[in-house]
Amino acid sequence: MTDSGSCDPVKWKCTNLKLKTALLAWVREVIRAPLQSTLSVLGVALGVTAIVAVNITNHSARESFLAASNALAESATHSIAGEPSDQLYRELRLKTNHPLQPVVQGRVRLSDINDTSATVYGIDPIAYYRFNIGSNTTPSSSEEVNQLIAEAFSTFVTADTLHQLGVKLGDSVKLRYGRKSHELQITGLIETSTPLQEQSFRLLFLTDIATAQTILGMRGQLSSIQLQLPHGDKVLQEIEDLLPQGTHLEGRINRQRSLTSITDAFQTNLTAMSLLALLVAIFLIYNTMTFLVMRRRPTIEILRALGFSRSGITVCLTLEAAAIGLAASIIGILIGSQLAKLLLVLVERSINNLYFPIEADITILTPTVIFLAVCLGIGSTILAALPALHEAQNLMPSFGTEFRHPPSSARKRVFVFLTSCTGFVVAGVTLMQLYPTSIALGFISINLIVIGYFCLVPLLSQVLGRALRVASKQFFGLRGVLSSRALSMSGGRSSIAICALCVAISATVGVGVMISSFRTAVDDWLSDRLRADVYVSTQDYGGQLSEIEINRLKMIPGVKSVGVAKWDWLQGPDGRSRIFAVDYGEHAFDGYRFKEKTPEVWNRFQSGGIIISEPYAWKHKLSLGDTVEFFSENTVIQIPVVGVFFDYSSDRGVVVIHRDVYVSNFSDNAITTAALFGYPDANLQTLKHEANQSIISPGVRVWTAGGMHGAAMEIFDQTFAITAVLRSLAVIVAIIAVVSILAMIQIDRGRELHIQNAVGFTSREIWASASIEAGVMGLIAGMLSLPVGLLLSWLLIWVVNQRSYGWTMELLIDGTILIEAVLLAIIAALLAGIVPAWWLAHRTPKQSLRVE
Amino acid sequence: MGMKTRLGITAFIVLSSGVAVWLMNWSSNMEDAGAQIQQPVLGNVLLESSDSQFESVTNSRQLEFPRDHGSHPEFQTEWWYFTGNLKNNEGRQFGYQFTVFRRALSRDLPELDSDWGTTQAYLAHAGVTDVQSKRYLVDEIYSRGALNLAGVRAEPFSVWVENWRADGSVGQCAGCLTLSIKAESDDFSFSFDLDSAKPAVLHGERGVSRKSTIPGNASYYYSLSRLRTSGTLTIQGENITVSGDSWMDHEWFSSVLDEGQSGWDWFSLQLDDQRELMLFQIRNHDPSVDPFKYGVVIDQRGHSELIPPEQIALTPVRTWKSNLNHSEYPVHWKIEIPRLNINLDVESLIDAQERNDSFRYWEGAIRVSGMENNRPITGLGYLEMTGY
């Protein structure tokens, strides 16, 4: 090998990137096509918007929840039951520094209104202030509240109660307790903010504690003392040491727990939505960048011909992607924070309707969110641009036009799609098998499986597209072919648009089917379980029904039998368990649907076995034949599990024991619940009324089975209403995404459409053709989203529900949900297609033919 | 995805077999209602509204001790106020405040078959200033005047809210008291013995202290201007033996401020030469209207002499901005009393002595220095500023 002096040596070293003119070309191209740039930025911005909005909402909702839960945490954590005395209260005030609240409550009759039963609820407003100190105090009407103390026999009621009594503020109401009559003057209103509150305050007279004691003849006596205690056994012990015989301290953990549950649920839900948004955003960015590369193709080819290096092309495209990402991030942050406000209003509304008032008007744009948004905007744009960059690097100019496409590419693409699909699905399924209990990994594996499916979407849409092409040629001739041509082209952007729409729609289907399955399961479960006609239950900790009351209930005409039960907690070596000691008779046992049971489960149950709910079995890893241990006095009692039943009442699970077994083992024969079974012809409302009249204990509520069922389902529906809102938001984002993708496709095809125009297609025909195409894409997306939607709901039910809560339910496919989903997809795509189609149809052919 | 299940599920806790405890747990809902009805009981309404059912301050009453150390429920508002400057044996400086406020919610006790029946609500404020480490710690407690949880007694003297209390017996001189004061909070506690060194000083005209030109806007007001004090102060776990001098005020009224008046600046100065000065001015919303002023000087033997208002000049020198709501409190004043040829500088020992619990005011230890007839005078005291 020699080198002659006459031969110019090639400088193999590329000293620096010669970018100036190339960048100039790039920038000019961006400026020359503002619409494209706008669409590109919009595409990415939408993704960022969704992320930012969900993130802020998530964060702000959490803050609000925390604020709310802090306020509530300062409310009662414990309660002293067993009729404590005034003196005990005084002693506790002097010996401890914890906020206390004395409560005196009892049932009275309203003499003027058919002797209707009502509640007098006495508190000390001054203790109340201290009790709630630290939460937001509004000193606006302190004088008014002080009236409760200052004016004997004054009371506050809700507006609803006022209406029910047919009186107005300032009027007096006559009430009777035993043989004594009193008159209460209504001097103020209790403001309630939720229907549940409203209901629980019905016919409740809030008075000063002195008034309540006077009316109820309870001088020196309290119904309970509510406490706010910090965590720690030491504190509890200190309090317990002060309690005299007959009184006892009870924890009130339900409320705290439900709060954290609500927070968790929102977190999970919103995070899931943000992941969905991310997925849509990635599709968008990928699409946008692919489109950009295509637009830049001539320039790239010429530059490459002139000896412009691959890295130079990469730098140009990366810079462009980064610029788009940055612009998109800024826009995304701006729009996202606004969207968050809207979202937050919706979240707040649902929460307020349902649980407790929160003020969620704090939208917090933290540096973290901004950082995240910018990283996501720029980072994911560049990441999602990688395939496009790869494509751009392989772009080469060519002499002539022959054999421009490597013939193997279509097959290769099919191969790539199939392998990645298989890869994702295998990874997802493996993960699920390897970690059968992890919730987080459960989510991840679901996502992997779903992404795996989406890898198939381009291929499936191509197959469907070909079929449609044949069909439409049959029916509509060449016009039909023109309308479905994009779909039959391999791996085009149309399949990305379909994918994006598919993601959104399948989420709709998945969540929709899951919810409807869940709803049906709960509905059935309630119908099964609520076998009695009327339920009478204590509402307060430590409250109970007396024998006299039970006997009175039995005497009510139309009542066939009365079942009794007690709710309690039992301590065992593994912690506390919620226990339901029931004796509703054999008939009521039919209400339990068993997942597994021993033969003659009823007999075994009656003679000393327990049945446990599915979540309890899941949490404690129990099945038939195992035993559960509980402490009783100084001994440990072992009880065998004779059945596992389906139950949606609690994610901690519940242990059901026969009352006789419970009483003999734990020497507690208190009753908290009575179930009235009526004769078939009994009038439920009469039964309820009579039951109400039979009750003398304070804090007792009477329900018909139907009323309880209705209330429960109402809660269910309200709960999932938020999900519906979030879901539709995802669909809206997807529609906008599809608009931008379709717009790009149409712009891309500008020349072709104008040739059509030139050969004699009218603008309207072009418009129609483009719209039909969009509709067809929607149809395909809708159809393709059904299997994955069902897969998703199946996974949600079997993986997430099982893992999170330990309960299972049947997958029930509601046809209307599926049809709605397809319609939604078509409408979304049509909406998305109308704008660009209109824009195209109104451009003159001259404008676009000139370009070549 | 869409896992709202937990939310729905919590709703069904305990629903099983038909117990709706959770659903309708009204006790918890009561708490929610509490969020809407909870109110400060005394708080910012302490000085508001003159209810016609209560008596107003007139000149007809002759103050008598120990009777008038006790409560006057026929007047709406009343307070017993203790402030003092103390030192440990190393000379480390501390200030303290102990106050019990009484507020009548109505005039008459209703007929009720309950020990909770009362017309009185009580609020106690305690505070400690640690000059060296610039700490200002405060706490408060509320109670109704029932079940012996809060109350006042003239003989033997007691005023208390729960465990916070001042108990005493009659001393040698007119209106004199020997007292013990106790208050306990999470961050601090104190227990002091007080013994008055001088008889009670009746302010204004024989104890009727006018607050504006409108008749009836006045209070019954007397002070024990110097009480020798010793005891123990505990600040965040540290026990400190202290001694020094305290000041006690006892004041009751049904209405004090005019509509146009915005707040006051009140000085109790205990000079090292064993004289005391008490000065206050009541400011108006309209700064062009001159404040209503009052001043008294008490000599070594306890004789008091009124200072004519026109002979009192109170000029803010420096202000401190509260970061709570950006109120600016003058924490350094120039006091001029031409008639006595006294020029004083009064400055806070630490600036941040603003209370922010039920109602906001600045109550803090101060130091005094200046000249009287070209001879230097020094001392310590307390400054109270409201309405900023």
Place this chain on the structure above:
Amino acid sequence: MVETSQNVLIHALSKSYLEGDHNHVVLNGVNAEFETGLMHAVTGRSGSGKSTLLNLIAGIDLPDSGTVSIAGHNVSGLNERQRTLLRRQKIGIVFQFFNLIESLTVAENVMLPLELNGEPDRTQRTNEALDRVGLGNLSQRFPAGLSGGEQQRVAIARAIVHKPSLILADEPTGNLDDDSAQQIISILDESRGESTVIVVTHSIELAERCDRQWELRSGQMEMHQP
């Protein structure tokens, strides 16, 4: 001993493409030596492999077998980056369609190779090149405002501006009217000497102006002596 030559040497060059299941052989062992400083015409029917040959010479595509040697460098032995640099420094390219960058002015388009090679006096040399093709007055215009012939002259100016040793032109007169074609032929004519010029053409007139005429037929190349 390998012969070292500035000539473009083509040795046993083969290239085929898959077309469906059918293997379409385009070049089948082509041998040729394009002598330095001469203008060569390559003719042949559509699909005879003319453009493929240019792609292989330019290093845009790689042969199945055989070698292309430019200025002593075996093109197929170079990696992608080296081929790019070879193209940048040694080769000027004129496509059939007027491959100008739409968003750059005429002058900027012409200046690109100079900038890529980091050469000095860019503006002056650009103006010289444009003057040479007779378009000095249009330097600040954008390609879209030029006629087809003018655009092709700009492309030639860009191909010669950095004085490459080899100019490859694909049907440079294919789409042009007679007058324009004449101008193009004259410019290419003038460029020979400092560069080797290889022109793929159907134009008999252009082919006849060349020093050598080659014809591709059935995957083989024959030289017609003038």
